[in-house]
Amino acid sequence: MSDPILSLTGVRADIDQYHILHGVDLRVPKGELTVLLGRNGAGKSTTLRTIMGLTTVTGGQVRFRGEDITGQPTPRIARQGIAFVPESMGIFSLLTVRENMVLAAVSGPMDEQRLNWIFELFPPLKKFWNRPAGNLSGGQKQMLAIARAVIEPRELLLVDEPTKGLAPAIINDLADAFEQLKQQQVSILLVEQNFNFSRRLGQSVAVMNDGGVVYAGQMAELADDEDLQQELLGLGLGAHQ
Template identity: 45%
Template structure:
């Protein structure tokens, strides 16, 4: 579904990505792992054209998308759930969902599915985004990406700063939505990532250094320790 081939991305003068390659097979969840500052978020932003890569190829469903404008890339069916609960605080929950419609009636079609994943949101529909708790905002951010028919979701740090019980809820929701959508997941919390994803890619200092099946990585304590610093 998504193939990133040896991309190089600069932010200002800084060479952030120095060769990242990864493949996201359709219907799977792929976890993008690595330490803080390794380039995980920049990889997602490069796919989306927010920080366009200077070299390399990004192929989505057989089309090369590097160099296209962000809103054109999004319109191909790539949804983004940014880190830090990036909702619109001045809009209500309903408006946050409505604004994500790409075709009229998207929200009406997906409403039942979205509220089955996040029943809380239905109750809060009229509140403004600023009045939601952190967990509710994160749910809304994920829900918003589900409104249009996205073929691929890029989810950045969904568990960051959330209470354990909310993380469980979020994981369950991601597991359920992955039945309909392919997911590329950036996640610091290795336990969360390992329980959700079937594949992994590790990024270290702007380079993709290792990839494979999550089931193999879980037993590879040395790799986990070396690249992720987790035990």
């Protein structure tokens, strides 16, 4: 495993009166795609939100590129090179695709070369460039959400359940896009429930349960061990081929 670009050590977080994270230890290797798995309610989405400063850390430490970012404001975390695509996608439905992208390019005008690269990743965005984002299909909205996150160079991309509710053909298109992002050496932490998608893309994997990480290793090792899958997740990846 390469040196981590992101590390969480003993991270605890509460939402209202509820204790959600109970000492999360997590490493995201630089330049790799790490999948965060676990049953519903395990704390996966809260972990992403905590990294971004959207949920208050009550204990432990979050480090990015070796720097302590625990408790920093979300805009400052984003400016350091971390982008977040929430499960809700966070697009502006009444604005056009172009206007959504312009708002995401906070450093100034969009770079034409990078925009063309995004159009190669997600051709529908070019086709519907001047249409309201709310008129896009679910898969196209997810493409827009990811495109917004990478319109400026990012070192780390956090993505929460990108395939949820999408058709298999769209999921395959998203997988191709993530493969290209990996080739660009973008480090990615992906929360996902689709096991085939996870197995195809993931290099490293962490499994959460009850607010903590209970397993961390290589995705290939977990994918080859159905007994371990059953123990950690309650089902085997082989059932989803």
